[in-house]
Amino acid sequence: MFQSAYLNDLMARVVARNAGEPEFHQAVREVLESLEPVLARHPEYVESGVLERLVEPERIIKFRVPWVNDEGRVVVNRGFRVQFNSAIGPYKGGLRFHPSVYEGIIKFLGFEQVFKNSLTGLPIGGGKGGSDFDPKGKSEGEVMRFCQSFMTELYKYIGKDEDVPAGDIGVGGREIGYLYGQYKRITGLYEGVLTGKGLTYGGSLARKEATGYGLCYFTDAMLRDAGKSFAGARVIISGSGNVAIYACEKATELGAMVVAMSDSNGYIVDEDGIDLAALKEIKEVRRGRIREYLKDHPKATYTEGCRGIFTVPCDIALPSATQNEIDEASAEALVRGGTYAVAEGANMPSTPEAIEVFRRAGVLFAPAKASNAGGVATSALEMTQNSERLSWTFDEVDRKLKGIMENIYHNAAATAKEYGMEGNLVAGANIAGFLKVADAMMAQGVV
Numbered sequence: 048m049f050q051s052a053y054l055n056d057l058m059a060r061v062v063a064r065n066a067g068e069p070e071f072h073q074a075v076r077e078v079l080e081s082l083e084p085v086l087a088r089h090p091e092y093v094e095s096g097v098l099e100r101l102v103e104p105e106r107i108i109k110f111r112v113p114w115v116n117d118e119g120r121v122v123v124n125r126g127f128r129v130q131f132n133s134a135i136g137p138y139k140g141g142l143r144f145h146p147s148v149y150e151g152i153i154k155f156l157g158f159e160q161v162f163k164n165s166l167t168g169l170p171i172g173g174g175k176g177g178s179d180f181d182p183k184g185k186s187e188g189e190v191m192r193f194c195q196s197f198m199t200e201l202y203k204y205i206g207k208d209e210d211v212p213a214g215d216i217g218v219g220g221r222e223i224g225y226l227y228g229q230y231k232r233i234t235g236l237y238e239g240v241l242t243g244k245g246l247t248y249g250g251s252l253a254r255k256e257a258t259g260y261g262l263c264y265f266t267d268a269m270l271r272d273a274g275k276s277f278a279g280a281r282v283i284i285s286g287s288g289n290v291a292i293y294a295c296e297k298a299t300e301l302g303a304m305v306v307a308m309s310d311s312n313g314y315i316v317d318e319d320g321i322d323l324a325a326l327k328e329i330k331e332v333r334r335g336r337i338r339e340y341l342k343d344h345p346k347a348t349y350t351e352g353c354r355g356i357f358t359v360p361c362d363i364a365l366p367s368a369t370q371n372e373i374d375e376a377s378a379e380a381l382v383r384g385g386t387y388a389v390a391e392g393a394n395m396p397s398t399p400e401a402i403e404v405f406r407r408a409g410v411l412f413a414p415a416k417a418s419n420a421g422g423v424a425t426s427a428l429e430m431t432q433n434s435e436r437l438s439w440t441f442d443e444v445d446r447k448l449k450g451i452m453e454n455i456y457h458n459a460a461a462t463a464k465e466y467g468m469e470g471n472l473v474a475g476a477n478i479a480g481f482l483k484v485a486d487a488m489m490a491q492g493v494v
């Protein structure tokens with residue numbers, strides 16, 4: 048329940064108009080809760096219908112993706128692109144290939160992306176897309192044929208100044224390559240229409256590392272403000288994909304010991320610190336399962352079931368797998384295990400009940416739309432390099448990324464303070480992200 052009758056009514060309409068999409072409702076509710084004090088100070092946002100427009104995507108594209116598997120059978124998946132908001136720049140946001148994908152997941156991710164992209168300070172609007180296709184267990188040929196079919200429809204709606212997709216769960220360098228090849232073949236254009244590209248065809252150095260590194264830069268700024276640091280800290284990271292692997296790399300570089308990581312089947316604990324080279328070999332090269340880590344690390348343990356990772360005692364938790372992976376019970380387990388900081392690498396990995404547990408326990412909490420913005424920020428840097436037809440060095444990109452993440456932290460922290468909620472980075476990030484988009488929407492009239 049909101050204090051404002053206007054927000055109660057708006058939220059009720061969002062739920063009624065987007066029935067059966069709980070993740071989208073959750074994301075909208077969290078932002079509207081943060082905006083209550085802003086609307087009290089700025090009634091003009093209400094009067095000009097900014098919020099009604101903000102919760103409605105500008106466009107939803109939904110399409111059939113037919114392809115032929117290795118047995119010669121036709122398989123039909125569903126493709127989505129939600130172009131949520133272009134007030135401050137072309138739509139930008141990843142593509143997710145995972146069997147759980149449906150319209151509500153893409154809408155929640157697209158909505159979050161609007162605020163996240165605004166926080167980066169770069170000129171990018173918000174969008175998201177994907178498919179219920181599962182790349183896991185598919186042959187190279189099947190993945191390529193699927194990507195080609197997906198792009199054969201999507202290409203009509205995207206372009207370097209219009210909508211620039213990137214990767215997300217299940218979409219890494221391999222998938223981006225196949226998607227890019229098909230876009231180029233159909234349109235004849237060699238342009239920066241996708242980010243996360245390979246380095247030989249327009250990709251940016253440090254893009255692969257960006258979300259995980261950025262998460263650690265943000266967390267480091269938050270810890271330092273509280274008189275703490277990664278040095279000597281015991282860290283757990285859920286997931287073992289793109290975000291988790293590079294969060295592990297940077298946290299270790301900053302002096303932490305990462306003792307546990309997971310995949311969707313289970314989690315490993317290595318009290319000597321995760322051997323990242325071995326994990327990369329399993330996950331990035333062999334596309335294997337995390338339990339294979341035990342073959343060369345007999346002292347490590349593997350436990351079936353991915354949620355158990357949050358019962359491993361730690362100082363800092365970096366959830367980097369998927370939405371709603373930390374529920375109330377997992378949050379309580381973390382607090383019991385001595386966790387004093389949680390920074391979200393995945394999108395919306397903590398349920399509202401979990402966030403409430405962290406708040407009550409005084410845990411430092413970094414919300415995803417601020418702490419995992421490094422990926423999209425670096426994607427925007429890739430777009431700039433493509434436009435200039437230049438390639439920056441790794442250090443140049445990494446330095447810019449670090450600066451952007453520190454700015455996001457200070458902006459969110461200062462905004463929270465300005466609105467009387469010092470230390471509440473959820474509210475600070477939501478408000479700071481909102482203000483820029485809302486002002487641009489007001490300036491552009493009712494569109």
Ligand code: NDP
Nearest residue numbers: 215216217258286287288289290310311368369393394422
């Ligand atoms: P990847 O596909 O590279 O890795 C995802 C990881 O999470 C894998 O270890 C996967 O395990 C695990 N996982 C996925 N779904 C589930 C599930 N339902 N339950 C438990 N574990 C699961 O994805 P990314 O690392 O790119 O993305 C991870 C999160 O970070 C997502 O929330 C994404 O939206 C977010 N993110 C990603 C960005 C990026 O630049 N890549 C940018 C900003 C946010 P398994 O291999 O067993 O499936």
